[in-house]
Every structure is written in C-alpha cells, then in structure tokens.
Amino acid sequence: MAKLKLGILGSGSGSNMQSIVDAIEAGTLDAEVKIVLTDVPGAKILDRAAKHSLEATYLDCAPWKTKLEGPAEDRCIEIMKAAGVDTVVLAGFMRIVKPKLLAAFPNRVINIHPAILPSFPGVHGWTQALDYGCKVAGVTVHFVDAGTDSGPIIVQKTVPVMEDDTPETLHARIQVQEHIAYPEALNIIASGKYRIEGRRVRIG
Numbered sequence: 001m002a003k004l005k006l007g008i009l010g011s012g013s014g015s016n017m018q019s020i021v022d023a024i025e026a027g028t029l030d031a032e033v034k035i036v037l038t039d040v041p042g043a044k045i046l047d048r049a050a051k052h053s054l055e056a057t058y059l060d061c062a063p064w065k066t067k068l069e070g071p072a073e074d075r076c077i078e079i080m081k082a083a084g085v086d087t088v089v090l091a092g093f094m095r096i097v098k099p100k101l102l103a104a105f106p107n108r109v110i111n112i113h114p115a116i117l118p119s120f121p122g123v124h125g126w127t128q129a130l131d132y133g134c135k136v137a138g139v140t141v142h143f144v145d146a147g148t149d150s151g152p153i154i155v156q157k158t159v160p161v162m163e164d165d166t167p168e169t170l171h172a173r174i175q176v177q178e179h180i181a182y183p184e185a186l187n188i189i190a191s192g193k194y195r196i197e198g199r200r201v202r203i204g
C-alpha cells in the first residue's frame, strides 16, 4: 500500500500527533504528515509540529465555536487537498466535523476518543467513566461518520480504574494507551488489509 499522507487537526497539546510522528520517525508507521491545522492560536500542537519541521498553521473557525463548517471547512478542505492529504487525523480536535469534510475524504477521517465507545461520547469521556463508577475505562480509535463519536471502530484499548483515581490520573493512564492505539489504527489503514462492513471494521 502507498504511504499514508496525513492531515492532522488538533486543538491542544498534540500528544497524539506526537505519538504518530514518533512512530513515523521510528519507521514503525508508513506515513508522512503533510499538514497540521489547529483552531486554537498558540496551541502546543504548533510547537510540537515546529520541532519536527512540519508544516503547521492556525485555521480561524469563526464564527462557530464547536463545529467546523462554512468558510473554515472549505478552507480546511482546500489546504488539505493542496497538501496532498489522503487521510484526515483528528487528534484532540474539539469541534464536530461536518458532512462536507467527510465527503471530501470518504472513510478517511479518523478520530480518537478517550472512552470505550459507545459509552461516554462527547467531552471528558474519562470523567464520565469515573463518575459512572466504571471499573475499566479506555480509548477508541474510529472512522468518523455524521454522528458524534459514532463511526466504525478500528482499535480499542482498556485501562483499569483505580480506587484513588482522579479525572487527571485516569486521563493520564488512558493517554498512555492512546499513544499506542493511534499509530496501531493508522497502521491498519496503511496496510489496506481491512474492510468496513456496516458498523464492523474487519481487519486482516
């Protein structure tokens, strides 16, 4: 299969992007990062991108606060296409992506969510799991569809919830697994050895 050409969208620290870049640099993921876009000026993900000499820029998503739509969505698609992106990676991107972006990259928009879906979609999945009293929590990497955190699942990993966990300690434990799960999921896509059958992603 051809090397994946990634376009990364992130709003925060970018530790998931870092795990992807590290896997590429270690030769364990056949991909290249073509562009990094953030909707948050000065987000740490930009510093991380700069350290690896990746092309990265701020994308003004106004007037919307929680979705990528309208002129910003058009601009995002234009930038990604011009950069030669074939796979869009949401790495802590705190906006809902809309059908136009999904149509521009069919079955090629991937998200990571810090919970075992379909439990606890939306924000702060780890806090939801803790408050619910779950004994296990975890992470899901999935294809993005028109819903919220609802697309076909590629990889999931679990972690135990400890008696003395706080939202912060649980999230930190989940993030360790996130950084394994995202490169693993992208490797499956890069291999081409999968097919999406309804909700199921059949691998191998």
Ligand code: GRF
Pocket (backbone or CB within 6 Å): 010, 011, 012, 013, 014, 015, 016, 017, 091, 092, 093, 112, 113, 114, 175, 178
């Ligand atoms: C991660 O917990 C991810 O699962 C969620 O947002 C967080 C982003 O972290 N979607 P980072 O910016 O990749 O460090």
